[in-house]
Amino acid sequence: xxxxxxxxxWRGRLPHWRADDVRYYATFRHRRPLTDMEQWLxxxxxxxxxxxxxxxxxxxxxxxxxxxxxTVNTGLDDEPYELSDVIEKAKRQAGNQIIKKSEERxxxxxxxxxDRIIRDEAEFEATWESILSSPVDNELCEDPxxxxxLFVPDAPDTI
Numbered sequence: 001x002x003x004x005x006x007x008x009x010w011r012g013r014l015p016h017w018r019a020d021d022v023r024y025y026a027t028f029r030h031r032r033p034l035t036d037m038e039q040w041l042x043x044x045x046x047x048x049x050x051x052x053x054x055x056x057x058x059x060x061x062x063x064x065x066x067x068x069x070x071t072v073n074t075g076l077d078d079e080p081y082e083l084s085d086v087i088e089k090a091k092r093q094a095g096n097q098i099i100k101k102s103e104e105r106x107x108x109x110x111x112x113x114x115d116r117i118i119r120d121e122a123e124f125e126a127t128w129e130s131i132l133s134s135p136v137d138n139e140l141c142e143d144p145x146x147x148x149x150l151f152v153p154d155a156p157d158t159i
Contacts, residue, residue, distance in 0.1 A: 057155065
């Protein structure tokens, strides 16, 4: 496993691979379809990490799942942020807001996110295209540009 610098694995329910200077894909399912307002709350919470902790290459919040590709930045101690801490904090904050408004007992997100290191350019391109087309593929809109909770900075330069 000498391909990545400072490579390590830790395990919750799922194995989580970590390394320096790599691109990650992460996704998590929602317990139930989110309303437009709930999608927007989650999107805003995830976007708070942009440029400070993460550099998103693409982020898409759909009613039933959330997907993203990003790189992880380093903190003041020159250690990379733990991506699951950032994602789980955003889910927890959005979940608390949703619980207050909906009076549900539990937040609408499952506890753990799936993440992986993107291994090469072909995988990156296929994953990026899949996320970009997901609002259209799920028949939520006809053009990805119409989807409000889709973030694609500098799209032409990304691939």
